[in-house]
Amino acid sequence: MDVIADILLVAGALGAGFYCFILARRLTRFTDLENGVGGAVAVLSAQVDDLTKTLSAAQSSAGHSSKSLEELTERAEDVARRLELMVASMHDLPQQPVEPPKQAQPDTIFFRHPRN
Incomplete structure (x- = not known):
């Protein structure tokens, strides 16, 4: 019985060691400054x-x-x-009706031809 308990204890220790090894590798990848969370x-x-x-x-x-x-x-x-x-x-200015500007009559200019 002691031998079986020792074998189970060694197997448990080896399993825990293997689990710690895997966790350590994951942790180094996790904190890697180039690819990981770091x-x-x-x-x-x-x-x-x-x-x-x-x-x-x-x-x-x-x-x-x-x-x-x-x-x-x-x-x-x-x-x-x-x-x-x-x-x-x-x-305040006085109201004066504004008259529309008178249209100027165009001056008519006649030119005489120099031959006449």
């Missing part, structure tokens, strides 16, 4: 850095665009105020 993590890290730079550039551009748009809006509001003032001042 490589994917490295690529994703580089992409995150690129996206961070792109995002900061986009934020800077949006800030400049926002500032330019604010300036244009202020100018447009100023022009609108001046136009409202001009329209209001037009209402």
Whole structure:
């Protein structure tokens, strides 16, 4: 009975050792920097850095665009105020009927031929 228990214990140890060997190989392939998840993590890290730079550039551009748009809006509001003032001042002018311009009569010019 002790011999059978020892054989089963050795078989279990060999099975566990073989299982650990397979897991170690899978783990090295899993963390391989070129093909495994390590490589994917490295690529994703580089992409995150690129996206961070792109995002900061986009934020800077949006800030400049926002500032330019604010300036244009202020100018447009100023022009609108001046136009409202001009329209209001037009209402204060006396109403005079506008006559259509008289059409000038064309001058008729006769040329004489030098032989006559």
